[in-house]
Amino acid sequence: MLELMLSALFTVVPDFLYRRYVQKKRWGHEITLFNVWYELRWGLTACTIxxxxxxxxxxxxxxxxxxxxxxxxxxxxxxxxxxxxxxVFVRNNAKVKAGDPIFSLDKTRQEAAANTLLRRLDEIEAALGLVGTEIAGAAAQFEAAEVDLRQAEDDLERRMLVAERNRNVVSEQELTQLKTKVSRAQSQKEVALATLTGARLRQSSVLPAQRESARAVLREAENEIAKSTVIAQVDGTMTQFLLKPGDIVNPILRPAGILVPEVSGKGRLVAAFRQISANVLKPGMLVEITCASKPLNVIPMVIDEVQEAIAAGQFRPGDALLDQQDRARPGTVTALLKPVFPKHLEGVPLGSACAGVAYSNRAEKIETGAISGISAVVARIVDGMGIANAIVVRVQAILLPVKALVFS
Incomplete structure (x- = not known):
């Protein structure tokens, strides 16, 4: 409307004045509602263009x-x-700090497993104490077997010397019995040595390995017990949290609620502009916005960053070839905005919907000489035309409550 009124001021109005005062044509006589197009055709055509x-x-x-x-x-x-x-330790819409417990799960089974493992460790420690006694007994048996073996060997050697001097004194049966006794003593010594080695191996390797294994399983059980308590990792606000004791929680099918971090969304807004504005939007451009959650206010912002990629062009590999014509929407250019005065965003809740306009400003390029001559004049005029959109934004801010409350 503003552009149309401005255009009519320089086209239709001069055409009408020329016909009225130069050609002496009067409204309602020579110029009527039926021939207005023919009489003002030059002004109307120029006004439209x-x-x-x-x-x-x-x-x-x-x-x-x-x-x-x-x-x-x-x-x-x-x-x-x-x-x-x-x-359940917190309620819905409660403020939580990092490290605060939110809720805990039943851990009876995990605690029972941990207690069983503690008893198992006690058994292993007791076995380690007992194996020392076993080693002492096995060592004594080994020493006794060595004494018996030496005694049997001495008896056999002595009787064999006697037999060599006089074979009638020592019979073959006696020598056979002595040899059998030596073999038996040798076997008893080997059994005692094996028993001693096994006891030492249990003390040095088997029981310590069983102890470490039990400790590892105990740590796993304690970790499961620790997982039973869900703790907030960041400061924030609990929302949609209606959990009650006795409810079933599953990490895949049934989450407990949502935590909104305090630092999330503070001071930055996301704006989507048409693709035709991709070469105009630059970091540092001034943007004015008005939000439905804070009516009758125009908030000055500045473009902090312009996203290089347009979301509509992304694709994810799948089992079907991508056809470009299947993309219904062309996508928009995403720009991140930050406030010129951070206090102006106070009272604007997270998730608020806003509308705004960005203003081109080439004054710095004109002052540095990057733009000069007729181009500088045109740039000044174009930049000054932003006042039309500035008026529109303020009209929107004023009419927004009326549209939302009366004409919605």
């Missing part, structure tokens, strides 16, 4: 968008294992 040109220039160099939002990140509250809720 000028209005379309002004609208195109204004919206190209001062892009507008109604898709600005205060985005924020959420964290799903999940337990690392499934189970039945035992205790």
């Amino acid at each position: 000028l209005a379309i040109s002004l609208i195109t220039i204004i919206f190209f160099y001062h892009p507008t968008t109604s898709n600005i939002s205060v985005t924020f990140r959420t964290l799903t509250v999940l337990s690392e294992r499934g189970g039945r809720v035992d205790k």
Whole structure:
């Protein structure tokens, strides 16, 4: 409307004045409602062309968008294992600090397993104490077997010497019995040595390995007990948290709630502009927005960053070939905005929907001489046309409560 009125001021109005005061044509006589197009055809044609040109220039160099939002990140509250809720420590919409417990699961089975492992460790420690006695007994048996073996060998050697001097004194049966006694003593010594070696091996390797294995399983059981209590990792607010003792929680099928971090979404807004504005949007451009959650206010922002990629072009490998014509929407250019005055964002809740307009400003290039001559004059005029969109934004801020409350 503003562009049309401005265009008519320089086209239709002069044409009408020329016909009225130069050609002496009067409204209602020579100029009527039926022949107004013929009489003012030059002014109306020029007005249409000028209005379309002004609208195109204004919206190209001062892009507008109604898709600005205060985005924020959420964290799903999940337990690392499934189970039945035992205790709930916070309520819905409660503020939590990092490290605060949120809820705990029933850990009766895990505690029973941990107690069993503690008893197992006690048994192993007792076995380590007992194996020392076994080693002492095995060592004594080994020494006794060695004494018996030496005695048997001495008896055999002595009787064999006697037999060599006089074979009638020692019979073959006696020598056979002595040899059998030596073999038996040798076997008893080997058995005693094996028993001693096995006892020492149990003391040095088997029982310590069993102890470490039991300790590892105990640590696993204690870890499962620790997982039973879900703890907040960041400061934030609990939302959609209606958990009660006795509910079943599953990390895949049934999360417990949502945690909104305090640092998420603070001071940065996401704006989506049409692709035709991709070469106009630059970091540092001034943007004015008005939000539905804070009506009658215009908040000055500045473009902090422009996303290089357009989301509509992304693809994920799958089992079907991608056909470009299947993409219904062309996508938008994403720009991140930050406030010129951070206090102006106070009272704007996270997730608020806003509308705004960006203003091109080439004053610095003109002052440095990067733009000069006629180009500088045109740049000044184009930058000044942003006042039309500035008026529109303020009108939107004023009419927003009326549209939302009366005409919605």
